[in-house]
Amino acid sequence: MIGRIVQSVDFERVLAAPTRARSTHFAVHFLAARPAVKVAAVRHAAHKLSTGEAPLQGAAVDDLPEGACWLGAVVPKRHAKRAVTRNLLKRQIRRVVHAQVGLPSGLWVIRLRSPFDRKLFPSAASDALRTVAGNELLAVMAKAARTGA
Template identity: 60%
Template sequence: MGHLLRSVDFERVLGTPTRARSAHFAVHYLASAPSQPAAPRRKAEADDLSTGSSTAEPSLVDGSELAGLWVGTVVPKRHARRAVTRTLLKRQIHRAVRDQLQSNPDAGLPRGLWVVRLRAGFDRKLFASASSDALRLAAAAELDTVMAHAARRARG
């Protein structure tokens, strides 16, 4: 599982309709691969360099290319003011995706680009602590449900 990093990829995926929605999260999916960065301009010819030219293509270290699944998270400050809360929610999103992949590899998430977006904040009266176990459990339960629903809709 790779992570989406480029804004172009986020814009492409967020331009698609939501696959699943809950009270706090929305899931978007695009059956595609992430865009490739533009090739850097060459200042010198390969023959001019002492090291010569390399024809080998760089490979991804984490095996993202083989898995074919890339995940992006959108957790805006307007819905989660504290950085510790945003980090907790991002970790819960990635955990939910991993659980979806491991629970049923054949019928899990289809390969492509996935973006999970926080669309509403959690009530601070119910979750006073920015990183409480109650918030973690509530987010985990909701994310498990919404990811399972999104996987079913993306496959069918």
């Protein structure tokens, strides 16, 4: 099972950890931990209800299966100017991570660390860019999965 990292505190924790693997364009960070729980949101919701109890929505983070992974993707505008390109790269990141088998449980962040050459990939979302990025992500995730295992 793969969830998404949504809180900035979780991104900060993972990015503070050493890089687990890197390639020309991507860096993979890993932290063997679970996402932080939003305590303030639960208190705020409980305070507004007349019964004084917050409704339960979904499974608690601690109740998720043991092999659960959480993924965050960082694709900054300075490396991918067009939203189409950023979205393409994020989709490729999610596709590659979902295809990985045997990833260690914890928080994973994949970030774009350098831009793709616009002279080689003039189109914002070309099949060539999708293929090159996908292949590079497959290689760097395979290396990251082997490292520290």
